[in-house]
Structures are given as structure tokens and as C-alpha cells.
Amino acid sequence: MTDGQNDRSLEKYRRMQxxxxxxxxxxxxxxxxxxxxxxxxxxxxxxxxxxxxxxxxTEDYMVGTHRSHGHPIAxxxxxRPLMAELLGKATGICKGKGGSMHLSDFSVGSLGETSIxxxxxxxxxxxxxxxxxxxxxxxxxxxxxxxxxxxxxxxxGLNIAAIWKLPAIFxxxxxxxxxxxxxxxxxxxxxxxxxxxxxGMPSIIVDGQDVxxxxxxxxxxxxxxxxxxxxxxxxxKTYRYADHAVNMGRILLxxxxxxxxxxxxxxxxxxxAKLIAAGTAADLLDRIxxxxxxxxxxxxxxxxxxxxxxxxxxxxxxxxxxLPIPDFIKA
Amino acid sequence: xxxxxxLEAIRQAQMEEMTxxxxxxIMGEDIICNVFGTTTGFVDAFGTERVRDTxxxxxxxxxxxxxxxxxxxxxxxxxxxxxxxxPAMDQIMSIIAKSRYIYGGQxxxxxxxxxxxxxxxxxxxxxxxxxxSMFMNVPGLKIMVPSTAYDMKGMLKAAVRDDDPVLxxxxxxxxxSKSDMPDDPDFLIPLGKGDIKREGTDLSIIAxxxxxxxxxxxxxxxxKEGISAEVxxxxxxxxxxxxxxxxxxxxxxxxxxxxPAHQSCSAGSEIAALIAEHAFDSLRGPVLRIATAETHVPFxxxxxxxxxxxxxxxxxxxxxxxxxxxxxxx
Numbered sequence: 001m002t003d004g005q006n007d008r009s010l011e012k013y014r015r016m017q018x019x020x021x022x023x024x025x026x027x028x029x030x031x032x033x034x035x036x037x038x039x040x041x042x043x044x045x046x047x048x049x050x051x052x053x054x055x056x057x058t059e060d061y062m063v064g065t066h067r068s069h070g071h072p073i074a075x076x077x078x079x080r081p082l083m084a085e086l087l088g089k090a091t092g093i094c095k096g097k098g099g100s101m102h103l104s105d106f107s108v109g110s111l112g113e114t115s116i117x118x119x120x121x122x123x124x125x126x127x128x129x130x131x132x133x134x135x136x137x138x139x140x141x142x143x144x145x146x147x148x149x150x151x152x153x154x155x156x157g158l159n160i161a162a163i164w165k166l167p168a169i170f171x172x173x174x175x176x177x178x179x180x181x182x183x184x185x186x187x188x189x190x191x192x193x194x195x196x197x198x199x200g201m202p203s204i205i206v207d208g209q210d211v212x213x214x215x216x217x218x219x220x221x222x223x224x225x226x227x228x229x230x231x232x233x234x235x236x237k238t239y240r241y242a243d244h245a246v247n248m249g250r251i252l253l254x255x256x257x258x259x260x261x262x263x264x265x266x267x268x269x270x271x272x273a274k275l276i277a278a279g280t281a282a283d284l285l286d287r288i289x290x291x292x293x294x295x296x297x298x299x300x301x302x303x304x305x306x307x308x309x310x311x312x313x314x315x316x317x318x319x320x321x322x323l324p325i326p327d328f329i330k331a
Numbered sequence: 332x333x334x335x336x337x338l339e340a341i342r343q344a345q346m347e348e349m350t351x352x353x354x355x356x357i358m359g360e361d362i363i364c365n366v367f368g369t370t371t372g373f374v375d376a377f378g379t380e381r382v383r384d385t386x387x388x389x390x391x392x393x394x395x396x397x398x399x400x401x402x403x404x405x406x407x408x409x410x411x412x413x414x415x416x417x418p419a420m421d422q423i424m425s426i427i428a429k430s431r432y433i434y435g436g437q438x439x440x441x442x443x444x445x446x447x448x449x450x451x452x453x454x455x456x457x458x459x460x461x462x463x464s465m466f467m468n469v470p471g472l473k474i475m476v477p478s479t480a481y482d483m484k485g486m487l488k489a490a491v492r493d494d495d496p497v498l499x500x501x502x503x504x505x506x507x508s509k510s511d512m513p514d515d516p517d518f519l520i521p522l523g524k525g526d527i528k529r530e531g532t533d534l535s536i537i538a539x540x541x542x543x544x545x546x547x548x549x550x551x552x553x554x555k556e557g558i559s560a561e562v563x564x565x566x567x568x569x570x571x572x573x574x575x576x577x578x579x580x581x582x583x584x585x586x587x588x589x590x591p592a593h594q595s596c597s598a599g600s601e602i603a604a605l606i607a608e609h610a611f612d613s614l615r616g617p618v619l620r621i622a623t624a625e626t627h628v629p630f631x632x633x634x635x636x637x638x639x640x641x642x643x644x645x646x647x648x649x650x651x652x653x654x655x656x657x658x659x660x661x
Contacts, residue, residue, distance in 0.1 A: 061402065095435035106437035111401050116425045122391045123426060126398020133356065133380065133404060140398070153421060156391025163386065317436035318470045320494045 009275060010288060012054055012211050016046040016268050017292040019070045022079060025296050026069070026086055026100075027246055035086050038245040039100050042070030047267030048173045048236040049074035051214025052141060055222050061109050061127045061140040063120040066101040067240075068113030071143055077105035079299035089306035096309045097317065111140075117178075118151030120144060121170065125157045128166035128231070139167040139225040141218070147178025149192050158231070162199040165230035169221040170196075172235045173208065179244040196233035208238030209267045212274075238267075334509045340484035341369040341445070341501065345407060347516050348491040349377055352405060355491055358383040358392060359409030359445075366411065367447070389415050393444060394422035397430070397496075400442040405491060413446040413500060414460045427496045428471030441494045443487070447501040448476075448540065448591065450628060453635060459628035461540075461591040463500045464598045467568055473497040473522055475567040476598075478543035481510035482566050485520030493522065502540035502591070525572030527579070531561030533653055534585035537576055537602050538562060542589035542621070542640050549645035558653050568598050576602060577610050584615040585652050589640050594622035619648045 023041045030039045042049065045067075053062065053074035064071035072082060077093070082103050085092030092098075093105050101115040111127055114120045124142030131138040148154050149172060161168045172192050176183055189195065193203035202224070206217040214236055221232035239262040272285055315323040335343065349355045356377075362370050363384050373382045385392035389410060396406040410416055416423060423444070430438040450459040466472050473495050477483040483501070490497035512518075528543055529550050538546035543564045550560035563579050565572050580586045586606050590599030603618040624638040 063398075093435065094433060094437070097435050098433040102433045104434050104437065106434065111398065112426075112430055112434055112438065114426065114430075116421060119394070119421055119425055122394025122422060123398035123401070125391070126395035126400075127402045128398075129395055130399040130402035130404045133399070134402075138402075152418075153390050153394060156386075156388035157394065159386055159388060160391050160395050164383075317432045319431075319473070320439065323470075 008054070009280075010284070012050050012215070013271055013275060013285065014288050014292060015050045015074055015076075016211065016271065017289055018079065018295065019046045019049065019073045020268055021292050021296045022073060022083070022299070023069055025300060026083070029300070030246060035100065036088060037099050040067045040245045041242045042067050042240070044241040044262060044266070045070060045173055045175060045208065045238045047211035047271070048171070048208040048214055048238045049143070051211040052143070052171050052218045052234070052236075054215045055218035056109070056139070056141060059109055060138050061111050061124070061131070062143070063111050063124040063127070063140065064104070064113040064143045065117070065120065065145060065148075066113070066115035067145070068101055068103040071113060072103050072105045072108060072110050075105070075108040075110060077108050077110070079295055080302040081105065083299035084303040084306050087303045087306070088308060089303055090309040090313065091302070091306040095313065095316070118144060118148035118153040121148065121154045121157030122160070124168055124170070125161040125166055128161060128168035129164065131167055132164070137226060139169060139222055141169040141171060143171050143173055145178065146172060146174040146176065146183040146187060146192055147181070149195055150186060158196070158199045158201065158233070161231040162201050165228065167225035168231040169218060169225060170231060170233045171218065172233070173238055174235055175238050175240045177240070177244070191235060193233055193235040201231055201233050203233040203235065205235045205237065208236030209265045209270055211267060211271055332511050332513065335480055335512045336509050337480040337483055337501070337506045338368050340480040340510070340512065341487060342371060343512070344484045344487035344491070345369065346373070346376070348488055349373075349381065351516065354403060354405045355407065356381040356383065356404065357407045357409060358385055358396060360385055360387055360411055362409055369409070389419035390422050393419040394426060396442050396444070397422060397426050397440055400440045401430070401438050406442045407491060408442065408444045410444055410446040412449045412458055413462050414457055416444070416446055416462070423466070423472070424469055428469050432471060439494055440496045443490045443497045443499055445499045445501060447503050449503045450591065451504060451636060451639060453630055453632050455630040456627035461623065463498070463568060464590070464592045464596060464601070466498055467598060467601065468596070471496070472569060473567065474500070474569040475522055476500045476502065476540040477566050478502065478505050478538075478540055478564055479510050480508055481512060482520060482526065484512060485518050486522060486566060489519045489521055492519070497522065500540065504541035505544065508544065520566070522567040523570035523572055525563060525565040525575035527561065527575070528564050529560070529562040531559040531583065533559045533583055534587065534649055535561045535563055535576070535579040535583045536587045536589060536645060536649070537579075537599070538564060538589035539568070539591065539598050541591050545640055545642045546589050546645055548642040549649065552642065552646055553649050556650075558649060560649060565602070573605060573609070576605065580606050580610045581613040584613050586614070586618045587621060587645060587648050587652065588618065589621045589645055591623055591640055593625050594620055595625060597622050616652050619652060621645055621648060
């Protein structure tokens with residue numbers, strides 16, 4: 001116990017702060033052109049990712065999405081290689097070949113953050129199959145959004161996990177929108193969790209702004225998976241503050257006051273208030289925020305100081321052996 | 332050393348590799364009932380944990396094989412007929428081909444996806460594809476199309492041991508061919524190593540899959556006319572044994588490709604371009620392509636077979652090429 005709250009609570013707060021501050025800084029430097037490509041931020045959804053990942057062990061598997069910054073940080077990844085990846089540097093977690101949509105740190109159990117909507121679901125089912133066949137007790141958790149649940153891959157993956165009773169947890173981070181299309185016009189059921197019924201899969205609906213509630217829900221699912229009870233579907237009701245990708249406002253709906261209403265239930269704000277109400281000193285939380293700010297700044301400095309990959313490295317990792325390098329590249 | 336068929340070669344390769352390495356397992360549609368005879372006796376030997384019937388959901392189970400391979404398993408996926416790879420294009424193209432790359436080498440996907448090229452039997456357009464060349468257009472997939480039982484076994488065993496994803500295409504027109512098979516459980520033919528199926532001096536016929544027996548038949552006829560054809564079988568398309576092709580063409584000075592795929596962007600087209608680019612100085616005529624005509628495959632028997640490569644088309648092309656003084660077309 002530390003100042004009325006345990007280290008676990010503080011760790012959840014720290015990880016949520018890491019995600020928020022990492023992305024705030026990324027968005028700022030993206031606006032200045034320092035980060036190439038698109039940036040799909042996770043701000044608003046931190047309690048969903050952190051709550052879910054805190055219910056896992058480090059060696060448990062996790063598969064994510066194009067909104068890929070939050071999941072690895074939630075699972076405990078170090079910030080330096082993530083920021084370096086955003087800048088396209090050789091020290092990036094994917095050596096500068098994945099970028100913002102693919103921040104995936106295999107050292108913390110990540111098996112990929114994939115940018116084809118729904119495509120991670122069969123992969124997670126397969127990882128769970130591997131765990132089951134190896135009898136290693138690991139579970140595989142898959143994050144995806146509301147939009148993914150309209151994809152065939154989602155249904156095929158859930159079906160396979162259900163018939164084989166695989167140790168999988170499917171976490172739908174329902175943030176209300178698929179790019180600009182509201183879930184209300186693309187999904188015919190009120191709660192996406194209802195879709196799990198078709199696979200005889202138990203489901204839980206949870207407030208995605210409440211990190212403790214998400215952790216408890218996923219912990220129940222993990223327990224079921226580890227004890228041979230098969231997969232569980234968890235729907236976290238959450239929200240993303242930014243457009244589908246930052247600076248894409250031109251193509252999006254005007255969400256009006258909706259964003260402000262959700263900001264009232266900001267997961268970091270809610271959790272800070274909860275911890276203070278439970279006796280945690282505000283100073284301690286301030287100190288965590290400051291430590292995280294230093295970590296994030298250090299990550300950016302590391303990324304800026306790192307070199308870009310060499311041209312030859314474009315030919316690494318297509319296969320286990322490097323591809324031959326064409327003459328026009330050598331020259 | 333015993334004579335075995337192409338399908339028996341597949342069965343032996345899988346049986347030996349599953350016996351050797353417990354991480355190897357097989358999954359797909361109707362494996363247990365064993366439609367084509369490539370898993371006879373497998374459930375008794377390995378149980379239903381390692382011999383898995385899947386629901387009909389190609390994207391789902393091929394994606395699941397990807398996930399299993401990423402956590403240390405070595406799946407063989409039997410996707411039955413190669414047209415059934417289309418529902419799984421997302422997992423094959425976006426996940427299996429690209430995961431290692433986009434995660435900077437953190438992922439490893441040692442899996443084999445088997446499917447047969449099931450054409451020439453009045454099964455209509457959706458069951459008659461010869462689609463390996465489509466997959467050549469994306470990096471990250473190794474692609475094998477063997478033409479003999481011997482090659483099939485040695486290459487499939489190598490594919491199972493390979494740390495990269497391999498697509499194994501099994502040409503059904505080769506199914507009944509037989510080879511003497513070595514007994515060595517470590518008999519392997521590395522992917523990327525082509526084979527000269529017949530030596531010759533006047534022209535090179537570079538043939539793929541079911542094109543190889545046709546080329547050999549054509550070469551036998553041409554020999555009677557005094558035309559000596561060399562038949563080159565690349566055996567795998569990715570990686571492609573460019574050297575064996577170019578060496579042959581530099582020796583003979585003439586080249587015909589024989590590819591059961593549709594002509595546009597076929598493997599034969601890629602090989603023709605390779606020859607034009609790197610052995611142009613050796614050529615005494617144009618590189619000719621024998622491929623399937625660019626229409627869908629019809630059901631009606633009298634009009635199906637003429638669309639595919641045949642020994643007659645190869646012979647005609649060879650005669651015109653060897654005798655050619657004017658421009659030639661195939």
C-alpha cells in the first residue's frame with residue numbers, strides 16, 4: 001500500500017498517463033511534420049487498454065489494431081522504441097518498417113497491431129490454439145473496434161475459438177464510430193456483445209472509462225480461459241476524442257457536444273478522483289504525471305537522436321534471410 | 332526405394348514431418364475423412380488434437396494457422412482446392428506475407444498452405460484456377476509448384492522445416508505420376524533449386540507444374556524430328572532459380588515458357604521477361620509463352636481442354652522457333 005492505494009492502482013494510473021502523454025506529444029510533433037504518415041490516436045480509450053492488459057501476465061499474448069499506440073504501452077512496453085518507430089527510425093520497435101499503425105512489442109506478448117480491420121481476430125484465435133496445444137497456460141487477448149465486428153474475419157475467428165474452446169478473450173473497444181460511420185447505423189444490435197451469443201460465448205459489457213471495471217471484467221474472462229472454460233467476449237463502452245486519424249476532420253461528422261460530454265468522463269480524470277477519494281495524496285499522482293512527462297520527453301529525445309534505417313534494410317525481414325539488393329539500390 | 336504416387340508423396344512428407352517434430356500439425360476442411368488420400372491413417376497416428384477438421388471458413392482457419400505459427404507451432408493447412416484461397420486473401424496477403432516485415436522481424440511464421448490446382452475436369456471456372464502467379468506479386472510468400480512425386484516429397488518436407496510461410500500448389504494433372512522415392516527421412520529438396528528434367532541443345536522449354544509432363548512429351552516428339560529440347564522445371568517460383576533458366580537459355584539460344592496459368596502476369600511471363608532482360612544476347616528468336624487462353628474456364632467438355640497448354644502447342648511453337656527466320660508469334 002502506498003498512501004492509501006496499492007502499487008497496482010498507481011501502475012494503472014501510470015500506464016494511462018503514459019498513453020495520454022505519449023500521444024499528446026506525438027500529435028503535436030505530427031502537426032509539425034516530424035511524424036510521417038497517418039496518426040490514429042487512442043486518447044479517450046486508455047482505461048479500456050490498460051484495464052484489459054493489467055488482467056494479463058507479461059507472457060500472455062495480445063493482438064491489436066491500427067490504433068496501436070495504447071495497447072503495447074498498456075501491456076508494459078518501453079516508450080523509447082515506440083516513439084522511435086513513429087519517427088521511422090532504425091531503433092523503432094519495428095525498425096522503421098511499421099510506423100504508427102503497427103507499434104507492436106513482441107517482448108511484452110504483442111503479436112501484432114494490424115491495420116486491416118478485423119484481421120487480428122483469427123490470429124488471436126490461432127495464438128490461443130497454439131497455447132492450448134502447448135499446454136503453457138497462456139491466453140490470447142484480441143482488441144478490435146465496433147467496426148471490426150461487421151467483418152467476416154471477426155465471425156470466423158470467434159467461431160473457431162468457440163468450437164475449440166480456446167483460451168481467448170475478445171475485447172471490443174466500442175468507441176462508437178468506424179472511421180466516420182456511427183455504430184448505430186452499421187450494427188443492428190444495441191450492444192455488440194449480443195453478437196457473442198451466436199457462438200455460445202459468454203459476454204460482459206463494461207464501462208470502458210473505468211479502468212478497475214475493465215480489469216475486473218477481463219480478469220473474469222482470463223480466469224475462464226486459463227481453466228479450460230473457453231473464450232469470452234468483453235465489450236468496453238468507450239470513446240475516442242480525435243477524428244479517425246488526426247487532422248482528418250474534413251471527412252468526419254460534426255460530433256457536436258458529444259466529445260465534450262465524453263471528456264467529462266475522461267478515464268484519467270475519473271481515476272485520479274477515485275484514487276484521491278480513496279486516500280491517495282494528490283502530490284503522489286502529480287509526481288507520477290511528472291515522471292511520465294520525463295519518460296515521454298526522453299523517448300522523443302532518443303527517437304530524434306536515432307538514425308534512420310539504411311536503404312538496404314528495406315530488404316530485411318521479408319523472409320528470414322535478407323532478399324538480394326537490386327543494383328539500382330546499391331548504386 | 333519404392334515407387335510412389337504424387338499424392339502418396341504428400342502423405343509421406345506430412346507423416347514423416349509430424350513424426351519428427353511435435354510442433355507440426357495439420358488443419359483444414361475434411362482432413363479426417365481425407366478427401367484426396369493425403370492424410371490416410373493420421374488420426375490413428377496423431378489424434379484429433381494434431382489432425383484438425385475446421386469449419387468452412389478459410390480466412391478464419393488460415394488466419395488461425397498464422398497465429399499458431401507466431402507462437403511456435405508449425406501448421407500445415409490443407410485448403411483443398413486453390414480457388415478456396417480467395418476467401419482467405421486478407422489473411423494470406425495482409426497477415427501471413429507481411430507480418431514479419433511490418434513488425435521489423437519480430438514475427439516468424441513457419442507455416443505451409445497446401446492447395447491443389449484442380450483443372451481440366453469440367454469443374455467450371457470457380458474450381459479450375461491455376462493461381463500461383465497471383466501470389467508471386469506480393470513479397471513474403473514462398474511458392475512451390477512441383478511436377479513429380481519425388482520433387483513433391485522433398486520440397487514439402489523442406490517447406491515444413493522452412494521458417495518462412497510457403498504456399499504449396501499441387502497440380503492435379505500430376506497426381507497419378509509415380510517416382511522412385513528415397514527412404515531417407517531427411518530427404519529434402521531446397522526451395523529455390525530448379526531441375527533439368529531433360530537435357531537438350533536447340534531450345535529451352537521452361538515449364539511449370541503440369542506443364543512439365545507436357546514439355547517432356549513434346550520434347551520426345553521433337554527429338555524424332557532432330558530438334559533437341561531441354562526441359563527446365565523451376566519447381567519453386569519464389570524463390571526462383573534464375574541461374575538454371577538463364578544458363579539453359581544461354582546454351583540453347585531459344586526459349587519457350589509453358590505455364591498452366593492465364594497468360595497475363597503469369598509465372599511464364601515473368602520468366603520470359605527475365606530471359607529477355609538477362610540473356611537477350613543469346614537469343615536467336617523471341618521468347619514464346621504457352622499459357623492458358625485468357626478466358627474463364629468453361630464447364631462444357633469439348634471447349635475446355637483446348638484452352639490449356641498442350642504438347643501440340645509446344646511442338647508447334649518449337650518448330651516455328653527453331654525454323655524461324657521471320658517474326659514468330661505463339
